[in-house]
Amino acid sequence: LRRAWTGDGEVHAEVALPEESVDVSGFGVHPALLDAALHAIGLLDAEAGTAPRVPFAFEGVQVHASGAEVLRVRLSRSGSGVRLVACDEAGAPVVSVDSLVLRELSGVVAPGAATRSLFELAWQADDASTIGDTSGWALLTAGEPPAGLPELPSFPDVAALVASVEASPAEAPRALLLPLPVTEAHADVPALVRAVTADVLSTVQAWLAAGVLAGSTLVVVT
Known part of the structure; x- marks a missing residue:
């Protein structure tokens, strides 16, 4: 045709x-x-x-x-x-x-x-092992730490963490956990997605710009 x-x-x-x-x-x-x-x-x-x-x-x-x-x-x-x-x-x-x-x-x-597409969206299962040593970890959250996470030093943002590292002779954390907020059933999902995406982007940019955190790993926790 x-x-x-x-x-x-x-x-x-x-x-x-x-x-x-x-x-x-x-x-x-x-x-x-x-x-x-x-x-x-x-x-x-x-x-x-x-x-x-x-x-x-x-x-x-x-x-x-x-x-x-x-x-x-x-x-x-x-x-x-x-x-x-x-x-x-x-x-x-x-x-x-x-x-x-x-x-x-x-x-x-x-x-x-979608069914005619050559591409497919599929979740790949990954075995999650039990967390062992959490020394050298830190939490980036302005509110209460989410349930289920280990007790870790907490900072409201990257700037506060950088100030703490620069003021103390201790080494910078090797891992930073950034938990995402839990979505409420009545939440405006599109607006929440935009807000969370903007917050995560701002945090990632600040983390990349912080020289004292160059050896750390940022992990987003959902």
């Missing part, structure tokens, strides 16, 4: 066989060419539902010429069916169908763009 146009309750399409050599002998109309001509029916029935439909009954089929490799097709409504008229590049008639009735496939859901 190379091109398609819609208008005035009709669909016009141009279909062609592959450019490589295809043997059209022995066919009134090559099956692949006829199949491509029928693909444009989806534009004629764009609002007819989402279930897949397949040709069910042909009436008034006439083959006027054979050997065509390119078809120009006009599709229009014919009662409950579809009328098809196809000509070659010179405008000479090749095949016509007075009525083609389609039938929906029951129990089959039309694939959406």
